[in-house]
Amino acid sequence: MNFITRLRKFPFWSWLWFIIGALYFILPLLATFEFSLSWDPANPLKAYQRAFEDNRFWNSFMYSNVLALATIVVSIILIVPTAYWIRLRLPQARRIVEFITLMPFVVPAIILVFGLIRIYSTPFSIPFTDVVFMQPLTNFKMGTNILIVGGYVVLAMPYMYRSVDTGMRTVDIRTLTEASQSLGANWFVIITRVILPNIRAALLSGALLTFAIVVGEVTLASFLGVNAFGPYLFLLGQHRAYEPAALSFVSFLLTWLAMGLIQLVTGGQGQAAGTH
């Protein structure tokens, strides 16, 4: 099927809503972009030059990207098997799990971060003894990284779980599982070769949302004292006018670029399966 015939199949109203939605999304972006160009009429890119010259930008941005990737990987490892098992064997548990995944909407991030700090800033000791077998996570860099990724996994959970669960609804995973089992496949093969490829689109959208949340997150990052992109942008915004606008716009483009790359890498036959 070529692009034109595919276009013709689209009904008018779908397009209308799509365009309205897109405008809602794109207009603020355009406004930001325009503003970022207006620092020096002689050199429209001045804001960008200044922003990129700053090493703190690159460091914090890369750091946030790594955090986002780690969050996505941990989320997938955690959530895909859980959602799968609930659909397959524990439909009764569905409501409870859905409720749990909604917690980040109910409990603000600020409470989450204070809880995390409170619990993990004391050393882990064997109960009733003074034997310490692990320093507080907040006391060393890797520990803080673990802590913040853990927090982000929680924050991203509603989006990730919902995407994955919806993806699993659109393919009949129960029958596909049984078909694979009768062909001799074990659980690992079923999840990696049958389930994951068939919810690729859902995973991608979950990953995209997670990415957006993590890269822009301020509360957790600043209270845990890490040099992430969110706090950096926030700080910059308090002192400068044009550079934050330029950076916001650039970070958007980069995020989209990253997603486009993922789409390309995982695409190919996924395209065919996706249209099913």
Place this chain on the structure above:
Amino acid sequence: MTHLALKNVSKHFGNFTAVRDFNLDVNKGEFVSFLGPSGCGKTTTLRMIAGFEIPSSGEITINGADITNKSPNQRNVGMVFQSYALFPNMTVAQNIGFGLQVRKEKEADVKDRVAEMLSIISLESKADSYPYQLSGGQMQRVALARALAIRPEVLLLDEPLSALDAKIRVSLRGEIRSIQQKLGITAIYVTHDQEEALSLSDRIVVMNIGEMEQIGTPFEIYNFPTTVFTANFVGTLNTTSGEVLDPLKGLVTVDGVQFESASDIKSKRKGDKVRVAIRPERFNFVSQEKKANILDCTIESINFLGSIVRIQVKIGNTKFFVDTFNNPFLDLPNIGAKDQVTCSKEAVLVLDE
């Protein structure tokens, strides 16, 4: 030689008994159908053979080896689902080769086997298509090939044709049967379509509310049903209640009208209540030839059903269907006319109430 055996297999879901004390021996290469109404436990029985359900009690063996508690991926049992269950992310060839790859067979062997299966189902040209590019009938053929590629001990099919339209259903069922015979594979086929069961099977298991009602060849099931349920479920049938008149001579009465039957009712006594069952096609109008039973009747209604004409007649106070083959020269009686029908002793089945 018994290949697959179920011994006293039962399955309970909580308090509910889905399958009760099921016994079955299937020979190597035999095609056995489970036939019965919705909810009678056909799928549950099949799923126990596949390993997706574990029997509450009883034993399942293949070649004498107990597989009752083996997990589904250890059983080497092929399964074809009503919804095809092809992997949407894989091509036809990848779908068919999946089971062999999982078994870590050599690349070249997988390729050969896939080609062989594709030629068996005559879909060589679709090897690189994705499932969504196939018709329902093609998808089910691929699913069949995928199940057979692993050379399973037993092939299980759960209403594989019920999502397809009538024409394809008939042609594909013929194809399934000929592939099964060619490969000599033992097959269990679940259906609630009696025509499918009758036309495909070596033997049919008629099931009712979790129990085996009768087992036999299609010929036996159709012509000699042993229970009212089987008689009613398979084919069209006139059934009515009657009374034993003379057990030794095989005489029964239906509302005062006397019928002579070949069924063995010697163990019954005069006055016992029974069911009398006669297939509509076993009646003739007397003008053709006379048989043991000659009965006065009144023509009630006439229905064309394509190749046959179904005439409802009243014998005494009881209505019966009489089928005759349709042809342009048929001399149809008038509604309300008095006539006579005849049927042989063998046509009159006397069953327990």
